[in-house]
Structure formats: C-alpha cells, structure tokens
Amino acid sequence: MKAKMVKKIWKIVSILILLVGGLTNSLFSEEANLFTNPGFEVDENKNGIPDGWNLMKVDNKPGDNFDAEIHMSDVAHSGKRSLYVKGKSARGYGSVHQSPIYLVPNSTNKEEKIGKPSFFYPHGTANWKIYTSKHYIFHYPPNSTRAKDMGQYLASYAGLRDETFEKSVSFLNINFKDRIDFFLYNSDEHGKQVTGRNLGFVKYNIPNHIYEIHEKPNQSPGHETAHILYTSFGTVTHSSLIGEGFAVYMNWKCGDNTFKGRLRRSVGSEEFKTLSLRDFEKNFRSFHCDFSYPLAGSFVGFLIEEGGLDRFKTFIKQTHPFEISIRQVYCRIEKRGIHYTTIEDIEKNWKNYIISHINEGVYKFSR
Numbered sequence: 001m002k003a004k005m006v007k008k009i010w011k012i013v014s015i016l017i018l019l020v021g022g023l024t025n026s027l028f029s030e031e032a033n034l035f036t037n038p039g040f041e042v043d044e045n046k047n048g049i050p051d052g053w054n055l056m057k058v059d060n061k062p063g064d065n066f067d068a069e070i071h072m073s074d075v076a077h078s079g080k081r082s083l084y085v086k087g088k089s090a091r092g093y094g095s096v097h098q099s100p101i102y103l104v105p106n107s108t109n110k111e112e113k114i115g116k117p118s119f120f121y122p123h124g125t126a127n128w129k130i131y132t133s134k135h136y137i138f139h140y141p142p143n144s145t146r147a148k149d150m151g152q153y154l155a156s157y158a159g160l161r162d163e164t165f166e167k168s169v170s171f172l173n174i175n176f177k178d179r180i181d182f183f184l185y186n187s188d189e190h191g192k193q194v195t196g197r198n199l200g201f202v203k204y205n206i207p208n209h210i211y212e213i214h215e216k217p218n219q220s221p222g223h224e225t226a227h228i229l230y231t232s233f234g235t236v237t238h239s240s241l242i243g244e245g246f247a248v249y250m251n252w253k254c255g256d257n258t259f260k261g262r263l264r265r266s267v268g269s270e271e272f273k274t275l276s277l278r279d280f281e282k283n284f285r286s287f288h289c290d291f292s293y294p295l296a297g298s299f300v301g302f303l304i305e306e307g308g309l310d311r312f313k314t315f316i317k318q319t320h321p322f323e324i325s326i327r328q329v330y331c332r333i334e335k336r337g338i339h340y341t342t343i344e345d346i347e348k349n350w351k352n353y354i355i356s357h358i359n360e361g362v363y364k365f366s367r
C-alpha cells in the first residue's frame with residue numbers, strides 16, 4: 001500500500017515536470033529576442049556602433065574623466081563579427097547597453113532576461129534576482145535574508161517606493177521616465193562587502209540613463225530617490241547642504257517624518273542660534289548629521305516655500321560658488337515684505353522662518 005502510494009505520487013510529479021517542461025519550451029520557442037540587433041551585426045549608418053546599442057562610460061571615481069570606444073572586429077565566434085570596448089584614458093567601466101523594456105506581470109522569464117546587470121558592481125550582483133516595479137528594477141541576492149516570502153515583501157516594499165516616487169515627481173512637476181536600479185542588500189555589512197562603501201548612496205550616468213540606488217535596509221523610502229530626481233533639473237550644484245536638504249525636504253513632503261524630532265532639537269540648540277549659513281554650507285559634512293540634515297531640509301524648504309519651486313530650480317543650476325549663486329537668485333525677491341540683500345540676511349530670514357513654522361505643515365512635529 002505504501003509503495004503504491006509512493007508510485008502514485010511519483011506519477012503525479014512526473015506529469016507536473018512534463019507540464020512545466022512543455023510550457024517552458026513553448027514559451028521559449030514563441031519568444032522573440034527582446035534585444036534589437038542582438039548579434040551586433042547591423043550597422044546601417046556605418047558609425048562603427050551596432051544599431052540599437054549605446055556605449056556606457058562611467059568613471060571609476062568622480063572626476064576620472066574615463067573615455068572608451070566601441071570597435072567592431074572581424075573576429076567572429078558565430079556570425080560575421082564581434083564587438084569590443086576599448087578604454088582610452090583613466091580607469092572606468094565601459095560597456096554597451098540597451099534601454100530596458102517595460103513588462104507586465106506573468107512574464108518572469110522575460111524580466112530576468114532584460115534586467116540590466118549592476119553597472120557599477122558587475123561582479124558582485126550579476127547573478128542577483130530581479131523584481132521590476134513601475135519605477136524601479138529591484139536587484140536582490142538569490143539567498144536574500146530580507147524576508148521569508150520575498151514575493152510578498154517585494155510587492156509592499158516596491159509599492160511604497162513607487163508611491164513615494166509618484167508623489168515626488170508630481171510635486172516637482174517633472175517627467176522622469178527611466179527606471180531606477182535599486183539594490184537590496186541583506187545588511188549594512190553585506191552592502192559594504194559588495195560595494196566597498198557605506199550604504200545609503202546613489203550612482204548615476206545621465207547620458208546613458210543609468211540610475212542606481214544602494215539603500216540601507218530600513219532607510220526612509222524617498223531619500224535616495226530624491227537624490228536621483230534632483231539630477232533631472234539639469235546640471236546641478238554639488239553643494240551638500242542643498243543636495244541633502246532637498247532629499248530631506250522631499251521626505252517630509254512625501255509624508256515621512258524622518259529627522260523631524262531632530263529638527264526640533266536642532267532648532268532649539270545654542271549651536272543653531274550662532275550658526276553661520278556660510279560656514280554651514282562650506283563645512284556641511286563636518287557637522288553631525290543629526291544636526292545638519294534636518295536643518296538642511298528646513299533651509300531648502302524655506303527656499304522652496306518662500307521663493308517658489310521655479311526659483312529653486314534656477315538656483316540649483318547655478319554653477320558659481322554657493323554665496324554668489326544664492327545672492328544672484330534670491331536677493332531682491334520681494335515676498336511678504338522680505339527683501340534679501342546679503343547672505344546674512346537670507347540666514348536671518350531662514351532662522352526666523354523655521355522657528356515660526358516648526359509647528360506647521362511640513363515641519364510639524366508628529367507627536
């Protein structure tokens with residue numbers, strides 16, 4: 001009786017295997033290759049770059065100015081020729097890519113195929129799994145320890161991030177079409193092993209539409225996305241005060257209360273009373289982040305809410321030193337009787353603004 005039952009189970013299992021096998025085979029045979037010009041053979045405009053492919057060049061470290069070229073070679077393994085990427089100067093990452101294709105659920109095989117490998121850490125994440133949401137491509141290790149049920153976890157994790165993304169682009173009134181590659185590490189240490197950096201950073205290559213988020217587990221959902229969206233304003237200032245302030249302010253605008261308790265403490269501190277805006281901007285990274293981040297958020301909030309979003313967009317595109325840029329864009333604004341004349345004047349108005357608005361709207365302390 002026992003042997004009979006085992007036999008029966010085996011029969012069912014083998015039918016299932018046959019079914020799955022049949023299904024997979026038929027899927028593959030009907031599926032066209034999702035890449036344009038997959039064999040690199042076609043180059044109709046004869047520019048030496050196979051049609052449909054783009055060259056990606058990314059610096060090893062900022063300012064490297066890495067350069068590379070694509071070459072067609074007559075060496076062929078199959079077909080008529082092959083392709084190689086040659087580095088020309090400095091060190092960096094060179095590669096060819098095609099933009100990812102938007103896919104719908106129940107096309108897992110296709111998603112796995114078109115998922116871009118991690119551009120910046122190709123060796124660490126090449127075998128990672130992929131989950132595509134509306135605005136992100138999530139990459140996670142096959143043995144991810146994030147959750148028992150990764151499917152369920154990813155659906156809610158991605159849902160919250162998609163929602164935050166949409167709130168942000170609608171507030172900023174921008175069109176951001178590219179999907180962001182989003183890496184889910186098991187822990188801070190795991191992230192450091194793979195990337196060589198402390199987690200909580202973004203990487204991007206705008207001409208090639210490559211955007212990556214390397215978030216800390218449990219980081220507030222919109223912060224790194226805000227850093228990515230910031231780049232869509234064009235060439236933007238590298239001021240950390242403005243960049244971090246923008247990300248923190250966007251957290252608040254999207255309903256995330258991160259840093260709010262710390263904002264209240266920072267505003268009430270002696271250090272804030274004597275803080276010079278000039279010094280704060282110049283030495284931003286030398287202040288403790290519990291002090292600097294919420295205050296930066298309040299400063300960007302002050303600029304956007306008092307001067308308007310368009311003026312802020314103009315301001316961040318200024319390539320002059322901070323003080324010159326801010327004076328060019330914000331001095332001589334007349335709003336609610338405010339006339340800014342100097343950076344000290346802006347500083348005084350920001351401090352008064354945040355003290356008087358700390359119990360209101362976006363600055364309101366949740367408890």
Ligand SMILES: [Zn+2]
Pocket residue numbers: 223227244247
């Ligand atoms: Zn940040």
